[in-house]
Amino acid sequence: xxxxxxxxxxxxxxxxxxxxxxxxxxxxxxxxxxxxxxxxxxxxxxxxxxxxxxxxxxxxxxxxxxxxxxxxxxxxxxxxxxxxxxxxxxxxxxxxxxxxxxxxxxxxxxxxxxxxxxxxxxxxxxxxxxxxxxxxxxxxxxxxxxxxxxxxxxxxxxxxxxxxxxxxxxxxxxxxxxxxxxxxxxxxxxxxxxxx
Amino acid sequence: xxxxxxxxxxxxxxxxxxxxxxxxxxxxxxxxxxxxxxxxxxxxxxxxxxxxxxxxxxxxxxxxxxxxxxxxxxxxxxxxxxxxxxxxxxxxxxxxxxxxxxxxxxxxxxxxxxxxxxxxxxxxxxxxxxxxxxxxxxxxxxxxxxxxxxxxxxxxxxxxxxxxxxxxxxxxxxxxxxxxxxxxxxxxxxxxxxxx
DNA sequence: GAACAATCGGACTGACAGTCCGCATATTAC
DNA sequence: GTAATATGCGGACTGTCAGTCCGATTGTTC
Numbered sequence: 001x002x003x004x005x006x007x008x009x010x011x012x013x014x015x016x017x018x019x020x021x022x023x024x025x026x027x028x029x030x031x032x033x034x035x036x037x038x039x040x041x042x043x044x045x046x047x048x049x050x051x052x053x054x055x056x057x058x059x060x061x062x063x064x065x066x067x068x069x070x071x072x073x074x075x076x077x078x079x080x081x082x083x084x085x086x087x088x089x090x091x092x093x094x095x096x097x098x099x100x101x102x103x104x105x106x107x108x109x110x111x112x113x114x115x116x117x118x119x120x121x122x123x124x125x126x127x128x129x130x131x132x133x134x135x136x137x138x139x140x141x142x143x144x145x146x147x148x149x150x151x152x153x154x155x156x157x158x159x160x161x162x163x164x165x166x167x168x169x170x171x172x173x174x175x176x177x178x179x180x181x182x183x184x185x186x187x188x189x190x191x192x193x194x195x196x
Numbered sequence: 197x198x199x200x201x202x203x204x205x206x207x208x209x210x211x212x213x214x215x216x217x218x219x220x221x222x223x224x225x226x227x228x229x230x231x232x233x234x235x236x237x238x239x240x241x242x243x244x245x246x247x248x249x250x251x252x253x254x255x256x257x258x259x260x261x262x263x264x265x266x267x268x269x270x271x272x273x274x275x276x277x278x279x280x281x282x283x284x285x286x287x288x289x290x291x292x293x294x295x296x297x298x299x300x301x302x303x304x305x306x307x308x309x310x311x312x313x314x315x316x317x318x319x320x321x322x323x324x325x326x327x328x329x330x331x332x333x334x335x336x337x338x339x340x341x342x343x344x345x346x347x348x349x350x351x352x353x354x355x356x357x358x359x360x361x362x363x364x365x366x367x368x369x370x371x372x373x374x375x376x377x378x379x380x381x382x383x384x385x386x387x388x389x390x391x392x
Numbered sequence: 393g394a395a396c397a398a399t400c401g402g403a404c405t406g407a408c409a410g411t412c413c414g415c416a417t418a419t420t421a422c
Numbered sequence: 423g424t425a426a427t428a429t430g431c432g433g434a435c436t437g438t439c440a441g442t443c444c445g446a447t448t449g450t451t452c
Contacts, residue, residue, distance in 0.1 A: 006449095006450080008448085008449055008450075009449065009450090010448070010449070011449095035438075035439060035440080036439080036440065036441085037438085037439075037440090047440095047441085048441095048442080048443080048444095051440085051441065051442080056440075056441070057439095057440065057441090
């Protein structure tokens with residue numbers, strides 16, 4: 001719709017160019033090489049433009065991760081079982097962690113860059129918060145006896161970029177999936193189930 | 197030859213001064229304020245001296261953490277039960293994690309600084325490696341069916357500086373201890389016992 | 393097509409990690 | 423005590439980076 005709040009065409013074009021440039025640099029050179037000067041140069045825009053769009057380095061990497069996590073977000077919000085809201089919590093949680101493992105294994109470099117950039121305030125990152133809220137929600141239903149806030153953070157700790165890299169480099173993506181699954185089933189199996 | 201390898205008296209004095217200055221700055225201003233220029237100034241030495249002693253920022257913070265973790269290292273290596281080698285693995289592991297929780301809760305700022313500084317190569321940090329090796333060793337005895345390498349990293353993930361800060365700020369050190377303990381007992385209780 | 397606001401670009405700033413080398417001093421030999 | 427020497431010292435210097443700022447430019451509206 002043509003609301004008074006329109007993003008100008010060049011602004012849109014530049015935002016896309018910047019995101020694309022950041023992805024290219026990340027993929028080609030690793031996260032340590034990706035300074036915002038270089039992103040701006042690669043995107044063919046000025047440095048100020050990058051900062052106006054994304055605020056700072058953190059904002060840029062958050063936007064990138066959010067983009068990559070979009071499908072998963074939709075799947076848990078409105079998708080079909082086992083990720084979607086129709087399944088019971090006991091099914092959704094392992095399915096969600098499986099999906100996270102797959103996402104993490106496929107985006108190690110981005111994950112590492114994001115982690116470094118958001119180190120200061122991990123707990124305000126929208127993607128992280130969404131994941132945490134989702135786990136918290138599921139755990140509250142299935143394991144109300146736990147400190148679900150802490151447990152959710154601890155579970156997300158399994159997707160620490162360095163750990164993911166270490167595991168995937170020594171055993172491939174399957175090892176990550178398998179290990180995550182066996183650790184979580186062990187954990188969840190043992191906690192007392194809620195009484196009806 | 198009578199010990200050709202002597203550390204000069206001024207070198208020793210400066211090393212202590214630097215470590216002390218770093219602790220003071222960390223305690224008084226938080227980790228973001230602690231640049232190596234400031235540490236050098238606070239210690240009353242030149243910047244070059246800091247780098248000659250510790251190599252780089254990472255080295256300085258590793259040395260600090262190692263110092264704070266010294267008592268725990270001794271306790272697990274040669275101390276009395278339940279931390280020491282006389283106890284069975286099923287007892288030592290929870291005891292060790294309890295001790296880590298206490299250590300972490302009491303050194304949040306150092307932990308955060310160390311984590312930022314070592315982000316690049318967490319898995320080469322001597323203190324982290326020692327802790328990981330200890331957990332791996334204990335798990336191998338008590339739960340050989342697990343991916344013990346992964347599980348040890350995941351357990352150490354509970355002591356992520358941001359998580360520790362979050363939990364301690366909202367519930368005090370007791371909440372950290374309690375949550376760590378309940379999560380680990382849940383996990384360890386459930387895993388199948390080793391087959392004879 | 394003119395007026396206007398949104399956007400652009402890149403020079404500039406300040407801070408930091410890490411290097412380098414001439415100078416100072418602790419230690420040793422005598 | 424003094425001289426020789428090696429060890430350590432200090433801080434100026436470099437290169438890089440995140441983030442700011444403002445005159446120039448360009449898209450949009452009427």
